[in-house]
């Protein structure tokens with residue numbers, strides 16, 4: 001038995017779609033309970049974006065998803081973070097959540113749990129790898145054990161096509177105007193990342 005938490009932030013829905021694929025993958029592993037939770041939005045952002053249809057529609061889609069709490073992190077044996085690229089690194093909303101977990105860090109409560117990151121960017125070279133690698137820095141401070149997405153199981157990465165996926169984690173390209181959808185190969189790799197973390201978390205928990 002092991003619990004997998006998928007905390008994600010998604011302004012326009014791409015990370016949300018990837019998160020659901022990660023969830024599917026984790027659920028495929030026997031004895032796994034999965035919880036998908038959204039990172040709290042800033043009130044200022046809600047206000048500024050309230051007249052932007054793509055944002056409003058994407059938020060509606062996520063209405064049913066509960067907001068992430070610190071108790072969720074304690075509950076989890078494995079944590080898979082959904083982190084869209086903001087200037088080549090994580091959004092402030094995600095950093096705020098991580099910063100609010102200082103009490104758990106102080107007690108070492110997350111040490112030894114499995115973790116992974118999936119991301120999304122506007123353009124192919126807009127910072128998917130830098131987002132995952134810079135997200136890894138605070139995750140290591142928490143003592144989490146990083147799980148990547150190796151080529152062997154993810155031959156889709158061996159391409160010159162404009163899709164996501166790297167040894168660092170699953171990803172997708174949203175398009176400069178956000179109008180692209182995750183490629184089926186992106187979703188497949190996201191699913192495999194979910195299964196992989198679930199397998200590792202189960203072994204670590206036992």
Ligand SMILES: Cc1cc2nc3c(=O)[nH]c(=O)nc-3n(C[C@H](O)[C@H](O)[C@H](O)COP(=O)(O)O)c2cc1C
Nearest residue numbers: 010011012013014015086087088120121122123126
């Ligand atoms: C403030 C801001 C900064 C961004 N910075 C980048 C960036 O550095 N590189 C990039 O390719 N896309 C960038 N984007 C585009 C987002 O990565 C893209 O909208 C996101 O991946 C879509 O995921 P979502 O639909 O789940 O929100 C940025 C978007 C915003 C709003």
